[in-house]
Amino acid sequence: MAQCELHGYYGTPFCSDCDENGGVNSAWRNDYRLFNEDHALGQNQYASRYINGSHGYPNLGERFRFKGDSSDYHFVYIHVDDYDAFRQKVLDHRNRQ
Ligand SMILES: [Zn+2]
Numbered sequence: 234m235a236q237c238e239l240h241g242y243y244g245t246p247f248c249s250d251c252d253e254n255g256g257v258n259s260a261w262r263n264d265y266r267l268f269n270e271d272h273a274l275g276q277n278q279y280a281s282r283y284i285n286g287s288h289g290y291p292n293l294g295e296r297f298r299f300k301g302d303s304s305d306y307h308f309v310y311i312h313v314d315d316y317d318a319f320r321q322k323v324l325d326h327r328n329r330q
Contacts, residue, residue, distance in 0.1 A: 243307040246300035265300055265310040272321050281306035283323050293322045 235329045237248040247265065248258035261265055274280035284303045286292025297319045298312035311319055 239298075245305070246310055266313055266314050266316060267320065268309045268311040268316070272287050273320060276325065277306040277309075280323065281309055282325070284309065291326060293326060294319065 234242045234247070235241050235248070235258070237251055237256070238260075240248050240250045243249065243258075245296040247263065248256065251254070251258040251262075252260055255261060268284070269275075269277050269280045271301055274283075280289035281303050282288050283292070284294035284299055286294075287298075287303065297315040299309060300311075301309040303309055309313060
């Protein structure tokens with residue numbers, strides 16, 4: 234558990250209150266964003282499986298920086314510099330199928 238100076242303890246990688254308001258413990262301030270923010274990869278439940286190759290999906294998340302528990306797929310974050318590359322890797326994989 235992390236602690237926010239403003240909002241106390243929180244269980245997700247970034248304080249949800251700060252995330253909405255852009256505070257010091259927000260994902261954006263820390264160079265992270267939701268891994269499937271605009272849902273270009275479809276539903277989070279399925280897209281998150283590519284992060285660690287669960288449920289028989291290929292593991293496409295190696296060498297990318299994630300924060301959060303991939304089983305809590307609505308709160309998985311990726312470093313902003315990895316966002317486009319991970320997305321492209323998933324889309325390329327799907328195009329090959
Ligand atoms: Zn906070």
